[in-house]
Amino acid sequence: xxxxxxxxxxxxxxxxxxxEMRAVLDVGDAAVSAHYAMMRYHLGWADAxxxxxxxxxxxxxxxxxxxxxxxxxGGDVARGLPAAAGIELLHNFSLIHDDIEDGDEMRRHRPxxxxxxxxxxxxxxxxGMFTLAFAAFQRLGDRGVDPATTLAALDIFTxxxxxxxxxxxxxxxxxxxxxVRVDEYLRMIQGKTAALVGASVALGALIGGxxxxxxxxxxxxxxxxxxxFQIQDDILGIWGDPAVTGKAAGNDILRRKKSLPLLYALxxxxxxxxLHKAFAAEVSPGDVPAVMAxxxxxxxxxxxxxxxxxxxxxxxxxxxxALGDSAAASPLLALANSLLHRxx
Amino acid sequence: xxxxxxxxxxxxxxxxxxxEMRAVLDVGDAAVSAHYAMMRYHLGWADAxxxxxxxxxxxxxxxxxxxxxxxxxGGDVARGLPAAAGIELLHNFSLIHDDIEDGDEMRRHRPxxxxxxxxxxxxxxxxGMFTLAFAAFQRLGDRGVDPATTLAALDIFTxxxxxxxxxxxxxxxxxxxxxVRVDEYLRMIQGKTAALVGASVALGALIGGxxxxxxxxxxxxxxxxxxxFQIQDDILGIWGDPAVTGKAAGNDILRRKKSLPLLYALxxxxxxxxLHKAFAAEVSPGDVPAVMAxxxxxxxxxxxxxxxxxxxxxxxxxxxxALGDSAAASPLLALANSLLHRxx
Numbered sequence: 001x002x003x004x005x006x007x008x009x010x011x012x013x014x015x016x017x018x019x020e021m022r023a024v025l026d027v028g029d030a031a032v033s034a035h036y037a038m039m040r041y042h043l044g045w046a047d048a049x050x051x052x053x054x055x056x057x058x059x060x061x062x063x064x065x066x067x068x069x070x071x072x073x074g075g076d077v078a079r080g081l082p083a084a085a086g087i088e089l090l091h092n093f094s095l096i097h098d099d100i101e102d103g104d105e106m107r108r109h110r111p112x113x114x115x116x117x118x119x120x121x122x123x124x125x126x127x128g129m130f131t132l133a134f135a136a137f138q139r140l141g142d143r144g145v146d147p148a149t150t151l152a153a154l155d156i157f158t159x160x161x162x163x164x165x166x167x168x169x170x171x172x173x174x175x176x177x178x179x180v181r182v183d184e185y186l187r188m189i190q191g192k193t194a195a196l197v198g199a200s201v202a203l204g205a206l207i208g209g210x211x212x213x214x215x216x217x218x219x220x221x222x223x224x225x226x227x228x229f230q231i232q233d234d235i236l237g238i239w240g241d242p243a244v245t246g247k248a249a250g251n252d253i254l255r256r257k258k259s260l261p262l263l264y265a266l267x268x269x270x271x272x273x274x275l276h277k278a279f280a281a282e283v284s285p286g287d288v289p290a291v292m293a294x295x296x297x298x299x300x301x302x303x304x305x306x307x308x309x310x311x312x313x314x315x316x317x318x319x320x321x322a323l324g325d326s327a328a329a330s331p332l333l334a335l336a337n338s339l340l341h342r343x344x
Numbered sequence: 345x346x347x348x349x350x351x352x353x354x355x356x357x358x359x360x361x362x363x364e365m366r367a368v369l370d371v372g373d374a375a376v377s378a379h380y381a382m383m384r385y386h387l388g389w390a391d392a393x394x395x396x397x398x399x400x401x402x403x404x405x406x407x408x409x410x411x412x413x414x415x416x417x418g419g420d421v422a423r424g425l426p427a428a429a430g431i432e433l434l435h436n437f438s439l440i441h442d443d444i445e446d447g448d449e450m451r452r453h454r455p456x457x458x459x460x461x462x463x464x465x466x467x468x469x470x471x472g473m474f475t476l477a478f479a480a481f482q483r484l485g486d487r488g489v490d491p492a493t494t495l496a497a498l499d500i501f502t503x504x505x506x507x508x509x510x511x512x513x514x515x516x517x518x519x520x521x522x523x524v525r526v527d528e529y530l531r532m533i534q535g536k537t538a539a540l541v542g543a544s545v546a547l548g549a550l551i552g553g554x555x556x557x558x559x560x561x562x563x564x565x566x567x568x569x570x571x572x573f574q575i576q577d578d579i580l581g582i583w584g585d586p587a588v589t590g591k592a593a594g595n596d597i598l599r600r601k602k603s604l605p606l607l608y609a610l611x612x613x614x615x616x617x618x619l620h621k622a623f624a625a626e627v628s629p630g631d632v633p634a635v636m637a638x639x640x641x642x643x644x645x646x647x648x649x650x651x652x653x654x655x656x657x658x659x660x661x662x663x664x665x666a667l668g669d670s671a672a673a674s675p676l677l678a679l680a681n682s683l684l685h686r687x688x
Contacts, residue, residue, distance in 0.1 A: 028510060031531055035513035097471060101464035120445035120516045123467055127441060128509040130471065134478060135502045138495070147491035151482070154498065158479045165472035166372060169379035172464045187375055 006331040010064055013077065017063045020085040024136045038125040039132070042096055042113050058108075061339075062196060063088045065225075066204035068332050069218050072323060075208020079143045083153055083203045086136030089129055090157070091196060094164055096126035101172060133157075145207060153203055160199040167191025174258050178276070185263050189230045190223070197226030201332070205322075217322035218332075224315035225336045231308040232340055234259035238292075239301060244344045250288035260307065265298035312340055350675040354408055357421065361407045364429040368480045382469040383476070386440055386457050399452075405683075406540060407432045409569075410548035412676050413562050416667060419552020423487045427497055427547045430480030433473055434501070435540060438508055440470035445516060477501075489551060497547055504543040511535025518602050522620070529607050533574045534567070541570030545676070549666075561666035562676075568659035569680045575652040576684055578603035582636075583645060588688045594632040604651065609642035656684055 021043070028036045037050035044055035063084030070080035098104070099112040100122055106112065114122035137157065140150045170188040174180045201222030205215045236245055237252035238261055245251070252259050256279050258266075265271045266279075271294045278291055295301065315336055319327040327333060365387070372380045381394035388399035407428030414424035442448070443456040444466055450456060458466035481501065484494045514532040518524045545566030549559045580589060581596035582605055589595070596603050600623050602610075609615045610623075615638045622635055639645065659680055663671040671677060 027506065031528070032510040032513055032535075034517075035510055097467055101467055118516075119463070121513065123441055123445055124509055124512045124516060126471075127474065128506065128513075130474060131502060131505040131509060134498070135506070138499050138502065141495070147495045150495055151485070151491045154478070155482050158475060158482065161475040162371065162472065162479070165468055165475060166376040166379055168468045169376055169465065169472075172462075172468060173378075184375070191376075 006334050009068065009071070009331060013064065013067050014057065014060060016078070016081060017060055017067070017084050017088065018057055020081040020136070020139075021088060024082075024085050024089065024132050024139070027132075027135075035125060035128055038113055038117055038121065039092075039096075039129045041116070042092060042107075042125070042129075044108070048111065048116055055108075060088055061335075062091055062200040065197065065222060065332070065335065066200040068335065069201040069204030069222075070208035071204075072330055072332055073205050073208040073210040073214060073218075075204070075210075076144075077208075079140070079145055080204050080207045082136050082139035082143060083157075083207055084200075085139075086133045086157065087196065087200050087203065089133035089136060090161065090164075093126050093129040093133060094168070096122060096129060098168070100126075101168070130161075140207070149206065153206055156199050156202055156206065160195050163191045163195035165191075167193070167195070179266075180258050180263055182260065182263050182267060185258065185260055186227070189227060193230040194223045194226035197229065198223030201225075210322075214322050217318050220318035221315050221322060221332065221336075224311045224318060225339065228308045228311035228315065228336070229339050231260055231304055231311065232342070234261060235301065235304050235308070236342075236344065238262070238295065241343060246344070248285070250285075250292060253288050253291045254283050254285065256283055261295060261300035261304045264303050265295050265300040268298040268300075271295075271298040308340065312336070350412075350678050353412065353415070353675060357408065357411050358401065358404060360422075360425060361404055361411070361428050361432065362401055364425040364480070364483075365432060368426075368429050368433065368476050368483070371476075371479075379469060379472055382457055382461055382465065383436075383440075383473045385460070386436060386469070386473075388452070392455065392460055402452075404432055405679075406435055406544040409541065409566060409676070409679065410544040412679065413545040413548030413566075414552035415548075416674055416676060417549050417552040417554040417558060417562075419548070419554075420488075421552075423484070423489055424548050424551045426480050426483035426487060426489075427501075427551055428544075429483075430477045430501065431540065431544050431547065433477035433480060434505065434508075437470050437473040437477060438512070440466060440473060442512070444470075445512070474505075484551070493550065497550055500543050500546055500550065504539050507535045507539035509535075511537070511539070523610075524602050524607055526604065526607050526611060529602065529604060530571070533571060537574040538567045538570035541573065542567030545569075554666075558666050561662050564662035565659050565666060565676065565680075568655045568662060569683065572652045572655035572659065572680070573683050575604055575648055575655065576686070578605060579645065579648050579652070580686075580688065582606070582639065585687060590688070592629070594629075594636060597632050597635045598627050598629065600627055605639055605644035605648045608647050609639050609644040612642040612644075615639075615642040652684065656680070 025036055025039060034050060037046050040046040041050065044057065047053040066084045066087055067077050067080050071077045096113050099107060100114045100119055104112055105115045113125055137150060137154050140153065167188050171192055198219045202215050202219035205218045237259055238250055242249045248254060266275050275294050278287060319330060319333055323330055369380055369383060378394060381390050384390040385394060388401065391397040410428045410431055411421050411424050415421045440457050443451055444458045444463055448456055449459045457469055481494060481498050511532050515536055542563045546559050546563035549562045581603055582594055586593045592598060610619050619638050622631060663674060663677055667674055
């Protein structure tokens with residue numbers, strides 16, 4: 001598939017991913033309908049009164065990567081739909097619980113599940129969606145995937161869920177720590193972000209019938225792409241254009257978020273002390289320019305951009321190892337490139 | 345197996361269930377060791393400083409039922425160990441999250457996970473243990489269970505996880521409601537308690553090679569046993585001997601817990617109004633005798649005991665349908681009987 005067919009591919013498969021997710025959520029009797037309606041709310045399929053609603057779906061980046069990988073190894077793309085749905089449900093389960101753990105009251109311009117229905121119901125709705133993510137994989141058999149492959153897919157998925165909780169464990173721990181090293185941060189985002197992106201690509205390849213070595217190369221492609229994506233996110237969180245991101249200038253500085261550029265400058269011999277001092281109390285918009293100057297002095301943006309390019313190069317290498325010469329024209333690469341050249 | 349061999353069976357398999365659970369938890373590197381140590385703490389394998397400790401293990405009722413069912417249908421019991429471990433891990437995951445949702449600060453005379461490490465880490469430790477419950481099933485293949493049977497086991501397990509969250513959804517909702525009907529309560533404990541007991545027995549039978557109809561009869565046996573067990577729990581929560589239960593006399597009355605006998609009296613024409621009035625504010629130990637008198641007037645204990653006997657009879661019927669004449673001497677029945685004649 002040439003790279004310029006990427007948007008056609010997405011246009012074709014996105015509605016089918018949504019339909020598969022909806023089919024997985026089509027469970028429960030009237031007595032427990034609110035349990036599933038809370039999940040539908042989180043996905044943008046219901047409003048705060050739990051009545052049906054259709055908001056524009058998200059990018060569904062992970063399931064699209066899964067189906068693209070399936071296609072790129074010559075597989076029957078429709079067979080990958082249950083895994084694609086499971087991946088997106090897992091991602092969304094983790095958002096429901098993250099919002100509780102971080103105390104975030106808004107997501108995509110709407111109140112979060114816990115904000116509307118309280119922490120107990122939100123924990124439980126997340127647990128329900130976590131279960132449905134596993135339930136989605138049971139549907140692979142209906143699409144002709146044999147039991148051994150389905151089990152192998154579930155094994156990858158389960159290991160990925162563990163990596164997610166490990167990353168989240170580290171992230172929560174960082175909140176209460178004064179010093180976090182850059183290597184600790186990278187370990188955290190490997191679990192919290194990169195593992196699921198890597199698994200998305202690996203699962204598509206597995207279901208598409210790729211060999212173990214191709215599956216592993218593609219997993220590495222996804223893993224490196226996920227890291228690069230997160231680092232780009234960190235860069236935009238500080239230097240993104242407010243008119244494009246929809247967030248305040250220096251948003252992550254105001255939140256004192258321990259993202260890669262800030263951790264780099266916090267650990268830097270010349271700027272660490274001053275930055276720790278600036279972050280000792282609340283940061284106001286008036287403080288942002290001084291912090292920006294410290295980041296410049298440390299070379300934090302250049303460091304983060306170099307790290308992002310390193311990951312992107314590793315992703316390209318891994319894709320070449322998987323697909324050979326056709327890697328350059330692969331829509332997987334086009335998608336990875338588009339993620340790294342975004343401005344929001 | 346004659347019923348009197350039950351204790352020998354438990355003595356033989358309990359350590360192997362523990363060993364299997366420990367093997368499933370033997371994951372993660374040094375950076376995330378605290379994540380898994382929190383789970384070990386919950387299981388009684390670590391103290392509050394996360395150092396190794398060995399408390400007496402719980403009854404492990406559900407995994408024992410699983411292995412007994414495997415044995416009773418003529419299966420290789422060791423093959424059931426991964427499922428038994430997964431079942432117990434699922435049960436314990438649900439306790440970690442329940443403790444957060446209910447705000448309970450103590451469990452088995454120790455502070456709960458959220459009380460020690462905060463709600464965010466406790467939600468995440470629960471999510472990790474939930475994942476490990478699924479991971480346990482991947483070990484069935486190592487014991488010679490074929491992929492199709494493993495997938496069928498995972499299907500039962502996934503449906504059971506959903507039922508658990510449905511039951512929990514109802515239970516949380518009841519907290520904020522003035523009126524809860526008895527049939528709504530029974531629906532709730534079907535999800536929250538009976539589904540997992542039913543699944544425990546069904547999974548043992550499936551892995552033991554039983555036919556679909558025998559698996560279903562055994563599932564019904566477990567389901568009815570689980571309901572009877574919960575109703576007995578409700579009875580002991582009000583009329584249990586404090587010297588034996590270790591809880592205050594009329595403990596569930598003091599907590600205004602919406603258990604079956606209390607709901608029966610709250611919905612009773614002659615006692616409902618007075619009981620609602622008594623429950624409108626905090627209940628002190630001095631109020632307990634008056635509430636007990638209302639429960640007597642409604643016949644709440646007799647009602648609950650009759651309901652328990654009904655479920656027990658259904659359990660016996662289902663076991664006979666599964667095992668024929670040998671049901672009467674089955675250790676499954678002996679175990680069910682022992683649960684219903686306990687005093688704590």
